[in-house]
Amino acid sequence: MVSDRELQVWQSGEALIIQSRYCDDPKFTLDQEKALHEIARSFLIVNRKRESDKRRKDREKRKQEGE
Numbered sequence: 001m002v003s004d005r006e007l008q009v010w011q012s013g014e015a016l017i018i019q020s021r022y023c024d025d026p027k028f029t030l031d032q033e034k035a036l037h038e039i040a041r042s043f044l045i046v047n048r049k050r051e052s053d054k055r056r057k058d059r060e061k062r063k064q065e066g067e
Contacts, residue, residue, distance in 0.1 A: 016040055 001010035009018050018036060028036070 001008060003009070003021070006021055007018065008021060
């Protein structure tokens, strides 16, 4: 979890939760939710690519060791 006096960001299973620290704070607008969605989506794409590259390098390394 990452938090400060204003926000908490944490992951619960597969869900990423972004919430205000205080119940009486105003809710995020739909446009703000869309912006957060785009940011989280771009992180997910980068993470998928990083994992894919890692698996590819591991396969290449195992293939070279086997020859």
